[in-house]
Amino acid sequence: MSANGQNGDGLIQLTAKDFKTDQEVRWCPGCGDYAILAAVQAFMPELEIPRERIVFISGIGCAARFPYYMQTYGMHSIHGRAPAIATGLSTSRPDLSVWVVTGDGDALSIGGNHLIHALRRNVNITILLFNNQVYGLTKGQYSPTSPVGQRTGSTPMGSIDHPFNPLSVALGAEATFVARSIDTDRKHLTEVLRAAAVHKGAAFVEVYQNCNVYNDGAFDFVREEKENQIRLEHGERVRFGAEHEKGVRLRADGSAEIVDVADAEEDKLLVHDAHADEPSVAFALSRLTKDTVGAAPIGVFRNVERPMYDELLQGQIDEATAKSGKGELAGLLRSGDTWTIE
């Protein structure tokens, strides 16, 4: 989402503290949401948008409490519907900076339809999906991102559902901005938020978020073991590992594989192009997961330009107004065939 709420009066001196509310934060102690909230509050002043022009909209779930803790306008709505509600707000109020905070159940189960349609329309919103691979607020049932075999309250013998990969879904919906970060990596998360915030149109950010109560350690493979983080940098060869000894290469069929740099020719490694029109290489990168390679890319997968939905709609309003003149009610009522009785 672009920072189109820029204040014309010049720089506003706000700090993280200005974005805190008087409400007691009620997530479980140790929840990854605290780190994300702190990162977002700390980043907000950078937007240089006055607080009254920022809106956080959420659905239902642990993540969805987020708006209560942001000293901006906000709406805690209903399960899965935040992208739809945000679409109406963003489309009718292009002057606002509209953020959607959602979780894996909210965005990908009950609200899956709204998510993909907001992305394909390129509605000017930033969607932060806190993925913890479990339903927390309902006390620990498996979610649409839970891995097969995960034992939860509703899957005592292990989940048999093939999970969604949130980034693959977003890329499949041809989202114009797709990124991933990690709750506790403040620096990286802030960089991703920055890129998402300046993006024009729908920005989708998956945040690996630890649920220490119902699914502790789900992302330790990248959260704790940093050598498994495949950091994507636009224009750079994709390398990772403690000594950058591993890299990503495309196979002939277009899928991505991990190779030892020592065995591969350096110039055969993939150079990351976040601005590629085609989402297929980004999709291939999204398939590198804990399950497939024991590592996962973080950073901006895709960042391309496409007209924003609100601009297109406003364009039609302007075009219609230029053609027909500003609508005049008396004229509308008398349009068509009329007759007069004296």
Place this chain on the structure above:
Amino acid sequence: MAKPLEQLDQVVIRFAGDSGDGMQLTGGRFTSETAILGNDLSTLPDFPAEIRAPAGSLPGVSGFQIHFSDHDILTPGDNPHVLVAMNPAALRTNIKDLARGGTLIVNVDAFTERNLDKAGYTASPLEDGSLDEYQVHPVPLTSLTIEALKEFDVTKREAERSKNMFALGLMSWLFTRPTEGTVGFLEKKFASNPEIAKANIRAFQAGYAFGETSEAFTAHYEVKPAKLPPGTYRNVTGNQALAMGLVAASVQSGLPLFLGAYPITPASGILEELSRYKHFGIRTFQAEDEIAAVGAALGASFGGSLGVSTSSGPGVVLKMETIGLAVMLELPLLILDIQRAGPATGMPTKPEQADLLLALYGRHAESPVPVVAAATPGGCFHAAIEAARIALKYRTPVFLLSDAYLANGSEPWAIPDAATLPDISTPFAGQPNHEGQFQPYLRDAETLARPWAIPGTPGLEHRIGGLEKAEGTGNVSYDPDNHDYMVRIRARKVAGIAADIPELGVEGDEDADVLVAGWGGTYGPIAAAVRRVRREGHKVAHAHFTHVNPLPRNTSDVLRRYDKVLVPEMNLGQLSRVLRAEFLVDAVSYNRVRGLPFTSGELAEAIEGLL
């Protein structure tokens, strides 16, 4: 020699044919000609859900009925005086309605063995004497049309398709309708294909000339303009009037209109109509589903737009969770339910009034929503403004109920003077309202409405949501007493609107023996039935609800004034249940759910049954 011109005071005509025969277009054009002439009129399109049902089949028959007169009328008429049947199936499904002695015009070319068979006739009804009680005019509409178009560069199939215009021309002659409008219409409709335009115009003119010259018709008829109240009129369908009413609500409130909608019969026309009014600053959003449609409308309302979502029963059911949220958020939102026959997919193109209890009670928990019901096609215009007024003033979702009959039916509409429409603007909150702070749930003492502070307003940043709110601060609250208070105050707020809506009016006899109480789209047939019974010397009164929640404040007084109360509804008794429960009156239900509007005849009988 010119044929004699006979005067009639009113006529009911029904055009019936295959769903591909263009009967709706034909009826629509005849209606426009009739409107321009200045008759009062009322129409009833009656068509199947299938766009092109199997040709010649009984379920594929599409009909259009028009009642026009030189005086004020209320309904599309019970029984047509003239039936135009384009094929045997159309004859078979409609002949039972034709008035005894009525005129039947049939396209004999379509009475082939195959078509007779498809319609279930073992012998041609044109030859077996079964139509002896009617004045039958067998006209070879198809071959006359093809003959008339032989010099045109159109295929035989294209020529055949113009037979509806031939029939329209014939009927235009028979009832002395002005023809210029239809010629202009055809030129415009087929502007991209001038040959087709010319062919259709020629077919139309050939039909007119056929009437003049054919020996089959010995006279033609005239229905003088009606003496309606002075004013400028146009013909409108309910959906057109709703669309214009929503535009007017936007203009009169000073708020941009945001329509979130998902295509559904019979509401789609409103989405299509409003999408053409972008120069009014209107944003129409065709959503991915019904839920997103109302969600986006609510999001737009949060941002200070007039948020509207249009749908029909099956879609409204999907919106209910969001409407419940709007009750909790106390934001303005309009939900239009163009009711159709159900349950489930039911009969999508046919009217019913069975969503009243859905609108009143179809949400979980205590979730009061005001309900406005349009009574006539033209009345849809003011109903839209009224529903918006209530939503904006009281910060509440409001249901506006229409139905498939009002949506597609049309009548002359006295165009209101835009300058006299009510101002329904409502102020946004701009300042802190409590000790330098902003409390989003600090209510107006009179209306009990909460302040509407839209994003972009400095200093009023606040959060709202579906969790129960503390009165005043709007903070999340699980306090038992607060919840009890909030449930009651939301109910009180909606109930209090009764003081701000018109009293229930009564037409007819002051000292009537029977009060007929209706609501919504049954106004025309009920009023016509009451007139009929009164003409026979009986004392009858009619009260019609256009506000169903809250009910007008004098409802109890009106109901108690009469010995008997009859409640006709196109459902199994929904308003009657409410009236019985609220007022302990022994209301008698009269119910029909045939997917057709009431006839005034059946209602007159029902009234007489109580006398």
